[in-house]
Amino acid sequence: MLGINTQALFGQLLLGLINGSFYALLSLGLAVIFGMLNIINFAHGALFMMGAFCAYFLLTWFDLNYWWALVLAPLIIGGFGIVLQHTLLRRIAGLDHLYSLLLTFGLALIIQGVFLNYYGSSGLPYAIPAALQGGTNLGFMFLPNYRAWVVVVSLAVCLATWFLIERTRFGSYLRAATENPQLVSAFGINVPLMITLTYGLGVGLAALAGVLAAPINQVRPLMGADFIIVVFAVVVIGGMGSILGSIVTGFALGIIEGLTKYFYPEASNTVVFLLMVLVLLVKPTGLTGKAT
Amino acid sequence: MTSTAGHPDAGLQRRTISDEIAVFIVMAIALVIVPLTGLYPYFVMQALCFALFACAFNLFLGYSGLLSFGHAMFLGTAGYICAHAAKVWGFPPELAILTGTAASAVLGLLAGLVAIRRQGIYFAMITLGLAQLMYFFYLQAKFTHGEDGIQGIPQGFLFGFLDLSKSTTLYYVVVAVFLLAFLLIWRIINSPFGEVLKSIRENEQRAISLGYKVDRYKLMAFVLSATLAGLAGALKVIVAQNASLTDVHWSMSGEVVLMVLLGGLGTVYGPVVGAFLVIAMQQYLAGAGQWVVVIQGVIFVVCVLTFRRGIVGEIAHLFKRSL
Incomplete structure (x- = not known):
């Protein structure tokens, strides 16, 4: 059919959709954290990796399977994030952006370095849970069940986060505190607590993405290091002003990357960065962003 | 952006030009007598290349307040082009270095035109993305030999008569280039152009209202910084005789930030001190594997958290001098 191998094309599209799920989850977390704390969390990739390792530890040390990890890892790593925020990040609130970026970059180096020392740079296998093994033949392509699961879960979690922030009372406090923290705390709302919880939420999303990625990408200390740079480009393209914007941009760029892998594989690593340049030239504030 | 970047008490410090000159003379004398002290000259040459890289980086961050997280692309680009020019095209070293540096200047102009469009935190993410773009380009390009890098680069004769394969000659050439470039940066910082940059860092709105074309100044500073970072990269390749992907990797962009932060952001000598300390640490801890990265993170x-002025910045603050 026009020289297009549909099987391969849909395969790459699916792979793109999977990566897009991770981009969406990670850039969503970055956007939520940026909105509330006004920092860019460079440690996001390292925390994503910790989510995957957490799933691995739960399985090998405590015999707790994937389903447990899906719930526990975001809570544990989110809790770790809360500790980081409370002990370190809190101290530089109000300083220039520069310092939060450097502090979280330092944290990322520490976390990745420690894991590299104990686990090397090669990957640890993490099996796909029994219930999600195998696949479904859709006629035009073979769809591995686990990959379909990842896309569905990511989409559901993204929409739930959107709902939490845009449609609930907690979310309205959060948005209000983003706009004017003094005023909101004058109404008797504990803003520092909300800041801490928000950071925990963002980190939890990264950890969840890590657990989802564990059976696909293997568990590696550097699995988040290069990933986070792409996510930064996604954030630049989408702009951090809108929750829905980061979700849509994340998925869309994943799909574009997948298509590039099929039509012009040489550019698959760079296409997101090239799009970033293009967007900056045409609309410097990002697709959904307001002027900053 | 209401910028408070740069060093924490920028503007409050009295400039003490005479102290800066005195320190320069001491530094120059120290570098000239190093070969007599038995200190390993290769280490000093390597550290000087990184010191120049850090000074170039500081020229932009310290005096414009914008953090570039992609400066490795300039170090690496000049390195690759210089290596290719020297090895494949058979250029003499001075021309190879010049070609590499010019390549970084062009890249700096292009990257700057894109990145200057956004402020603050976005600027850092954009430069990081551009550097990653260049990294993948060099990973796939034929002439860089991917993971292997360009090996065995001929050092040749500088200006036709200085034999750079002799380590003493090479050492003094590196010292001369470093000192000249350092003086150039110092001159730029103290020029009217540098003063405008500082005013933009302190209060961009006011600089705009005074009629300065702020973006043009930032772009100019970025290109200058990229060019000098390129000079460091090209020089480094002639010293080490190889060019590899390490020099364009994001971790290199992080390392130069570390050097400048440790030594003292927005100080004249901070980047030099930071570069020597970071390179020395890497040498002594070479056997410690990934713990080096952990220590860098710490x-x-x-x-x-505690030391935002950096070493030189703290000393300068203590003695109420500018260094």
Whole structure:
């Protein structure tokens, strides 16, 4: 059919959709954290990796399977994030952006370095849970069940986060505190607590993405290091002003990357960065962003 | 952006030009007598290349307040082009270095035109993305030999008569280039152009209202910084005789930030001190594997939390001098 191998094309599209799920989850977390704390969390990739390792530890040390990890890892790593925020990040609130970026970059180096020392740079296998093994033949392509699961879960979690922030009372406090923290705390709302919880939420999303990625990408200390740079480009393209914007941009760029892998594989690593340049030239504030 | 970047008490410090000159003379004398002290000259040459890289980086961050997280692309680009020119095209060293540096200047102009469009935190993410773009380009390009890098680069004769394969000659050439470039940066900082940059860092709105074309100044500073970072990269390749992907990797962009932060952001001598310390640490801990990265991370955290002026910045603050 026009020289297009549909099987391969849909395969790459699916792979793109999977990566897009991770981009969406990670850039969503970055956007939520940026909105509330006004920092860019460079440690996001390292925390994503910790989510995957957490799933691995739960399985090998405590015999707790994937389903447990899906719930526990975001809570544990989110809790770790809360500790980081409370002990370190809190101290530089109000300083220039520069310092939060450097502090979280330092944290990322520490976390990745420690894991590299104990686990090397090669990957640890993490099996796909029994219930999600195998696949479904859709006629035009073979769809591995686990990959379909990842896309569905990511989409559901993204929409739930959107709902939490845009449609609930907690979310309205959060948005209000983003706009004017003094005023909101004058109404008797504990803003520092909300800041801490928000950071925990963002980190939890990264950890969840890590657990989802564990059976696909293997568990590696550097699995988040290069990933986070792409996510930064996604954030630049989408702009951090809108929750829905980061979700849509994340998925869309994943799909574009997948298509590039099929039509012009040489550019698959760079296409997101090239799009970033293009967007900056045409609309410097990002697709959904307001002027900053 | 209401910028408070740069060094924490920028503007409050009295400039003490005479102290800066005195320190320069001491530094120059120290570098000239190093070969007599038995200190390993290769280490000093390597550290000087990184010191120049850090000074170039500081020229932009310290005096414009914008953090570039992609400066490795300039170091690496000049390195690759210089290596290719010397090895494949058979250029003499001075021309190879010049070609590499010019390549970084062009890249700096292109990257700057894109990145200057956004402020603050976005600027850092954009430069990081551009550097990653270049990294993948060099990973796939034929002439860089991917993971292997360009090996065995001929050092040749500088200006036709200085034999750079002799380590003493090479050493003094590196010292001369470093000192000249350092003086150039110092001159730029103290020029009217540098003063405008500082005013933009302190209060961009006011600089705009005074009629300065702020973006043009930032772009100019970025290109200058990229060019000098390129000079460091090209020089480094002639010293080490190989060019590899390490020099364009994001971790290199992080390392130069570390050097400048540790030594003292927005100070004249901070980047030099930071570069020597970071390179020395890497040498002594070469056998410690990934712990070097962990220690670097710890230095970042400690510097940001307790030590934002950096070593030279703290000393300068203590003695109420500018260094």
